[in-house]
Amino acid sequence: xxxxxxxxxxxxxxxxxxxxxxxxxxxxxxxxxxxxxxxxxxxxxxxxxxxxxxxxxxxxxxxxxxxxxxxxxxxxxxxxxxxxxxxxxxxxxxxxxxxxxxxxxxxxxxxxxxxxxxxxxxxxxxxxxxxxxxxxxxxxxxxxxxxxxxxxxxxxxxxxxxxxxxxxxxxxxxxxxxxxxxxxxxxxxxxxxxxxxxxxxxxxxxxxxxxxxxxxxxxxxxxxxxxxxxxxxxxxxxxxxxxxxxxxxxxxxxxxxxxxxxxxxxxxxxxxxxxxxxxxxxxxxxxxxxxxxxxxxxxxxxxxxxxxxxxxxxxxxxxxxxxxxxxxxxxxxxxxxxxxxxxxxxx
Amino acid sequence: xxxxxxxxxxxxxxxxxxxxxxxxxxxxxxxxxxxxxxxxxxxxxxxxxxxxxxxxxxxxxxxxxxxxxxxxxxxxxxxxxxxxxxxxxxxxxxxxxxxxxxxxxxxxxxxxxxxxxxxxxxxxxxxxxxxxxxxxxxxxxxxxxxxxxxxxxxxxxxxxxxxxxxxxxxxxxxxxxxxxxxxxxxxxxxxxxxxxxxxxxxxxxxxxxxxxxxxxxxxxxxxxxxxxxxxxxxxxxxxxxxxxxxxxxxxxxxxxxxxxxxxxxxxxxxxxxxxxxxxxxxxxxxxxxxxxxxxxxxxxxxxxxxxxxxxxxxxxxxxxxxxxxxxxxxxxxxxxxxxxxxxxxxx
Numbered sequence: 001x002x003x004x005x006x007x008x009x010x011x012x013x014x015x016x017x018x019x020x021x022x023x024x025x026x027x028x029x030x031x032x033x034x035x036x037x038x039x040x041x042x043x044x045x046x047x048x049x050x051x052x053x054x055x056x057x058x059x060x061x062x063x064x065x066x067x068x069x070x071x072x073x074x075x076x077x078x079x080x081x082x083x084x085x086x087x088x089x090x091x092x093x094x095x096x097x098x099x100x101x102x103x104x105x106x107x108x109x110x111x112x113x114x115x116x117x118x119x120x121x122x123x124x125x126x127x128x129x130x131x132x133x134x135x136x137x138x139x140x141x142x143x144x145x146x147x148x149x150x151x152x153x154x155x156x157x158x159x160x161x162x163x164x165x166x167x168x169x170x171x172x173x174x175x176x177x178x179x180x181x182x183x184x185x186x187x188x189x190x191x192x193x194x195x196x197x198x199x200x201x202x203x204x205x206x207x208x209x210x211x212x213x214x215x216x217x218x219x220x221x222x223x224x225x226x227x228x229x230x231x232x233x234x235x236x237x238x239x240x241x242x243x244x245x246x247x248x249x250x251x252x253x254x255x256x257x258x259x260x261x262x263x264x265x266x267x268x269x270x271x272x273x274x275x276x277x278x279x280x281x282x283x284x285x286x287x288x289x290x291x292x293x294x295x296x297x298x299x300x301x302x303x304x305x306x307x308x309x310x311x312x313x314x315x316x317x318x319x320x321x322x323x324x325x326x327x328x329x330x331x332x333x334x335x336x337x338x339x340x341x342x343x344x345x346x347x
Numbered sequence: 348x349x350x351x352x353x354x355x356x357x358x359x360x361x362x363x364x365x366x367x368x369x370x371x372x373x374x375x376x377x378x379x380x381x382x383x384x385x386x387x388x389x390x391x392x393x394x395x396x397x398x399x400x401x402x403x404x405x406x407x408x409x410x411x412x413x414x415x416x417x418x419x420x421x422x423x424x425x426x427x428x429x430x431x432x433x434x435x436x437x438x439x440x441x442x443x444x445x446x447x448x449x450x451x452x453x454x455x456x457x458x459x460x461x462x463x464x465x466x467x468x469x470x471x472x473x474x475x476x477x478x479x480x481x482x483x484x485x486x487x488x489x490x491x492x493x494x495x496x497x498x499x500x501x502x503x504x505x506x507x508x509x510x511x512x513x514x515x516x517x518x519x520x521x522x523x524x525x526x527x528x529x530x531x532x533x534x535x536x537x538x539x540x541x542x543x544x545x546x547x548x549x550x551x552x553x554x555x556x557x558x559x560x561x562x563x564x565x566x567x568x569x570x571x572x573x574x575x576x577x578x579x580x581x582x583x584x585x586x587x588x589x590x591x592x593x594x595x596x597x598x599x600x601x602x603x604x605x606x607x608x609x610x611x612x613x614x615x616x617x618x619x620x621x622x623x624x625x626x627x628x629x630x631x632x633x634x635x636x637x638x639x640x641x642x643x644x645x646x647x648x649x650x651x652x653x654x655x656x657x658x659x660x661x662x663x664x665x666x667x668x669x670x671x672x673x674x675x676x677x678x679x680x681x682x683x684x685x686x687x688x689x690x691x692x693x694x
Contacts, residue, residue, distance in 0.1 A: 087669065222652075318667045
């Protein structure tokens, strides 16, 4: 079948567990040739590892009970990652914050999956690539406390072997988005305001563009609804100064805690009914549908043989599918669904 | 993005609800031109509607509490279906038994998705098709009672318009497979024996071929494990007499009740622990992964804009994903997983 053919053509080595976090997951050649501390690869790796530390600290502090379990892994030829998962905490039922640095060779069809824009400038042969990213999904227990997702990544294809000195292809991608089961307007406004503030520091066109991109991206086509209430999303970004985009991604990652934690503080202890919980579970079902059917990071990860437990940590602890469930018109559940069908301007 | 482009190219009309079951979902032209009672289309439709009735009757009788809710729908240009769902019964938490008759025009890439074999003999243009099938997933509550899936379908592409009288492409597909969370050898042997008996009436090579095909098909590549303990599966079957294959599909559909119901009778009232239930929920998570990522019927349905609630009724009422869960070696959970990783010959 076509899918398994595509998958078997990807050459990523099997990961192996490590007992300690290495100083860097970069290949030695990268480390030397490009002066580890100054290359974009190296600085991006440092940024995502710092962001992982600060987000995990903030989560543990609010949770009070749960602690992150860490898995470090590497691949023999270079690359690796740090997966941190807090499961069954006091506030979060599942919180995953992963960083990874991946070297691989992908077939052209996987390249197209990773990079949405038509890659007409690419040769048809297998393409060596480097990808580093931080990826996180935080699923709270309380149905009034929203799920957060963020992901920032840097991608490079190797310089063509037959033209030494030719520039690599590189691009940045990422975003932060909010998925509540119930709408509290002040929460959604707060969340979007922080995203806008981060964007506005760099380009006034970023927030409106990336807000719309987010609404368009997290679209569950077969349901004609979005996964949640959006935020920002961008991909294949390379038509700006590389340093500027590195700073922008850093600013976005640093905005996660101020955008999300205040909302959780307000909602984590609200009382709720069984009906509220059941609705949250149905929305989690939609989360699963989006991630397994449409999400480029997930489908790319499954195709390239990435570390499955790290990729699928984005799935909620539990989810529910009821046949033909329709919330009563005008209800709080209906309002959420309506906002997922007709995206709003929150600020 | 490529996926939405592919989807929007498919021209299936939106379904509309009906208050009554029609005598047939075939287009009038089919009905007349081919003498409704004798064409393969018409006889296949009758067969799947009879099977739907008899399976639903058997399920309701064993369940004792739940009743199937029926939704009838049609499409303006012909085709339609009957969805029957029993939710929150005494024995089954979700049982869906659907029949559908679909006329459509698909782009070549969807055609390839529906028919695994390389379609080198096809023109590249859009292809009018007819598809009829019965599809059912039965998820019991008790973690010792297995989930059953079966699906039998008949597919035709229209005769080429420029060569009147030229033969249509047609094929049969289907299968019945068992997905328990715990192994009871006598149950699995019973189930496979009934499948073999149905196969052996037609061709002694069918059972071994279709058993292996089933193990290969329900493979969750990214987990390196199968969804369950298999059964039979076949697709694109057209290199036998068409009448023989119609009889074979009928025999298979008629074997569902004797293969499955005796197992449920034995397991539905067994006592179980919270741990048993949690394991069942984890296996249901795998069920969701298979159906959304790999299942051709589901991905084809999502692509062609089929009736979403009917397509996704296959998903369990609830499912669970724990990070890096590994059953203890030698445990009953481990034995199930082992049999999903290394398919066995049960009879």
